[in-house]
């Protein structure tokens with residue numbers, strides 16, 4: 001599994017292009033504000049075909065450029081619970097995001113459930129519902145590669161905020177406990193913000209401070 005990452009937009013959101021191999025298939029993960037040129041260049045360099053946009057959750061900063069890829073016929077996938085936010089993306093916290101111009105919405109082609117499997121060429125991801133930061137947060141775990149896209153569930157040294165509308169700290173604690181239980185500690189994680197490439201075991205003690 002090849003992962004290219006970049007950081008974009010007003011709250012430093014990570015966008016990833018994940019491919020099975022050069023010349024193969026790719027997922028565009030969380031297309032952040034201002035990421036589209038970088039994504040297009042990564043796709044071009046690796047000569048990969050994007051099969052879908054995967055939103056780790058529906059918050060504005062992770063979905064704001066969905067419409068650019070949707071307009072090219074690339075399906076957008078998101079976890080059950082956050083699909084409404086894709087239809088009408090809007091930042092709910094002007095203190096963080098200011099008041100940007102309206103973002104065109106998209107209709108998700110698939111609404112993913114806990115336990116679903118998604119594929120991208122040779123890659124297989126098991127979807128683990130991880131509500132808390134938002135109701136529809138999901139972890140995409142690739143057991144063969146030992147890698148996971150974790151969105152804003154957990155960062156290299158922290159966890160996603162739970163003081164937003166529709167957040168739940170209790171759900172967050174349950175989701176973290178479940179992921180620590182079900183995903184091996186040596187799994188390399190790719191979070192929605194901050195550094196990527198640490199292992200789940202390296203990030204766990206920092207998350208435990210909030211549990």
Ligand SMILES: [Zn+2]
Pocket residue numbers: 057059133152160
């Ligand atoms: Zn978020």
